[in-house]
Structure formats: C-alpha cells, structure tokens
Amino acid sequence: MTDDRIEYSEFFSATGLQDWRSEYTGACVCYRTGSLAAGAELAQAIAALPGTEDGRPDIDIRSDAVFVRIITFTDEYSGLTKRDVELAQQITATAQRLNLTADPSAVQALKVNFLLDTDWSSDDQKAVVEFWRAALGYRDAPRHSDVGDPAAIELIDPKRRQVPIGFERVSADLDNPDGFCAGDHPVHLHVQQPMEVAVPRIEAAEDWARDVDEGIPNSRLADRNYVTLVVTITDFPEQNS
Structure with missing residues (x-):
C-alpha cells in the first residue's frame, strides 16, 4: 500500500483524466446519461471492470447523470493510489465506448x-x-x-x-x-x-x-x-x- 500511494496532483495529471475533479473524499467524474436506463448500463459496465472487487468505485445513479467517485479508504490512509488511476482510466474508456459525455461543471x-x-x-x-x-x-x-x-x-x-x-x-x-x-x-x-x-x-x-x-x-x-x-x-x- 505505501508504495502505491500518490499525491492528488499525480492523479489529475495522469493521461485521460482531464474530466475528473478533486473532492474532499477522493476524485469524481460526472457523465450525462439522459436516462436512468443508460445510467444503469454504465454502472453495470463499470462493475465488470477489473479492480472493482474491493468496493471501488462509489457510483451514484440519477435520472439523467451518473457520478463516479474513487478513493482508497483504510484505517491508515484516505487518499488516491496508482490503482485508483488505473481504474479511473478504465472508467473513462468505458464511458467513451458508451458515447457518454463528461460534465465537470456538475461536480461539487x-x-x-x-x-x-x-x-x-x-x-x-x-x-x-x-x-x-x-x-x-x-x-x-x-x-x-x-x-x-x-x-x-x-x-x-x-x-x-x-x-x-x-x-x-x-x-x-x-x-x-x-x-x-x-x-x-x-x-x-x-x-x-x-x-x-x-x-x-x-x-x-x-x-x-x-x-x-x-x-x-x-x-x-x-x-x-x-x-x-x-x-x-x-x-x-x-x-x-
């Protein structure tokens, strides 16, 4: 775990993560889906990705959008890791395959x-x-x-x-x-x-x-x-x- 930890700035400078935003509890991205069904499809696709077995990420499905949050949270550490970067990049690629557009302005x-x-x-x-x-x-x-x-x-x-x-x-x-x-x-x-x-x-x-x-x-x-x-x-x- 220790060698896997990274600064927040390293996460957001990683390739393909320009639509992700910092939160007090990790990193977040919002995708406009237009419908609950499309949001559920994205959530299901994310759940099938490798690296989600340990409870990451948090997925919030709304009627027209999906918010995805990533953080590594243990008794000793609350922050981001190299594994979080890899998972975020996979999530970004998955959303792109589903032709979904990110909306960074929605993240607060x-x-x-x-x-x-x-x-x-x-x-x-x-x-x-x-x-x-x-x-x-x-x-x-x-x-x-x-x-x-x-x-x-x-x-x-x-x-x-x-x-x-x-x-x-x-x-x-x-x-x-x-x-x-x-x-x-x-x-x-x-x-x-x-x-x-x-x-x-x-x-x-x-x-x-x-x-x-x-x-x-x-x-x-x-x-x-x-x-x-x-x-x-x-x-x-x-x-x-």
Missing part, C-alpha cells in the same frame, strides 16, 4: 469545518471531535500530504454518502486574521467547484454577504449570521488537489 463537494480554539484544553478539543464521531458514526480519514493541513482532523462517513467533517485548530488572538475574531461563527463551510460554476455563484452571493475576500483558487465569504464559506476552484491551473 461540500465539507463542514469546526474551529477548535487552541486555548481550549486538549480534553475539550477532543470532546468536540468525539461528539461528532459518536453522533454520526463517522471514522477518521487520515489525509495525504498535499491535501490541506496534515495536522487537521478529518472525519468521514464510512459509506462516503454524507458530508465529511474537518476540525481546524486556530488561535483566538484577535490580531490573527486566520483565528477567531469577535462574532466569528465556529462552523465554516468549504465547497469545491469548477471555475465556470464558482465565479457566477460567488458574484451572486456577494449581494447577500457580510464579508467577501475574493481570490484564486480560494475565496472566502461570510453571511449575515457570520458563517464563513470557503470556495475552492477545482479546475484552476495547478489546483486540482
């Missing part, structure tokens, strides 16, 4: 982040994490080095159907722009979107926002309830990771 991922005040005791910080682990039945998701803060805590639905949860340790120093400030909400929402979707949505949300800090690939907006949304563009050059 959401994550909930809780801020942990570094002035809290370690027991208090742990209590927040353990509360949500117990309440939702989530498991640890050890992250790979090129995805976020390696010291951050991540919890994930073992079936990868629900929104993942992150925990960020931040300083309460009011002079620290990345830490808690008066009125800050302890919950942040993070969303990954392709540029063609993210830009107009950010512009539309600005009219209703309390605060806006636009940037590429990350923009931060806050609503009138002081809840912060961090938008990450997934198809900006050098940013599919």
Whole structure:
C-alpha cells in the first residue's frame, strides 16, 4: 500500500483524466446519461471492470447523470493510489465506448469545518471531535500530504454518502486574521467547484454577504449570521488537489 500511494496532483495529471475533479473524499467524474436506463448500463459496465472487487468505485445513479467517485479508504490512509488511476482510466474508456459525455461543471463537494480554539484544553478539543464521531458514526480519514493541513482532523462517513467533517485548530488572538475574531461563527463551510460554476455563484452571493475576500483558487465569504464559506476552484491551473 505505501508504495502505491500518490499525491492528488499525480492523479489529475495522469493521461485521460482531464474530466475528473478533486473532492474532499477522493476524485469524481460526472457523465450525462439522459436516462436512468443508460445510467444503469454504465454502472453495470463499470462493475465488470477489473479492480472493482474491493468496493471501488462509489457510483451514484440519477435520472439523467451518473457520478463516479474513487478513493482508497483504510484505517491508515484516505487518499488516491496508482490503482485508483488505473481504474479511473478504465472508467473513462468505458464511458467513451458508451458515447457518454463528461460534465465537470456538475461536480461539487461540500465539507463542514469546526474551529477548535487552541486555548481550549486538549480534553475539550477532543470532546468536540468525539461528539461528532459518536453522533454520526463517522471514522477518521487520515489525509495525504498535499491535501490541506496534515495536522487537521478529518472525519468521514464510512459509506462516503454524507458530508465529511474537518476540525481546524486556530488561535483566538484577535490580531490573527486566520483565528477567531469577535462574532466569528465556529462552523465554516468549504465547497469545491469548477471555475465556470464558482465565479457566477460567488458574484451572486456577494449581494447577500457580510464579508467577501475574493481570490484564486480560494475565496472566502461570510453571511449575515457570520458563517464563513470557503470556495475552492477545482479546475484552476495547478489546483486540482
């Protein structure tokens, strides 16, 4: 397993995977099928591929589209591998044989982040994490080095159907722009979107926002309830990771 692990950037630079997008729980591609029957045909064809015996990939069939997600998820590792690249390339080739078109703009991922005040005791910080682990039945998701803060805590639905949860340790120093400030909400929402979707949505949300800090690939907006949304563009050059 150790030698098989790769950086997210290696996955997305592999041949034939230009339509795949990064998600907090791996990599995802969407194919427009037009009907439930065509979606089921694609799912059946993917299920027949070598390498799917161990539970990969996750397939979400909708009335007009199919979302396919790949991640290697074990007790020690949550990320992508060389085997994931090979499977993704086979899935891409299968969809092409069925004359299906990928729609990268349809891929969007959401994550909930809780801020942990570094002035809290370690027991208090742990209590927040353990509360949500117990309440939702989530498991640890050890992250790979090129995805976020390696010291951050991540919890994930073992079936990868629900929104993942992150925990960020931040300083309460009011002079620290990345830490808690008066009125800050302890919950942040993070969303990954392709540029063609993210830009107009950010512009539309600005009219209703309390605060806006636009940037590429990350923009931060806050609503009138002081809840912060961090938008990450997934198809900006050098940013599919």
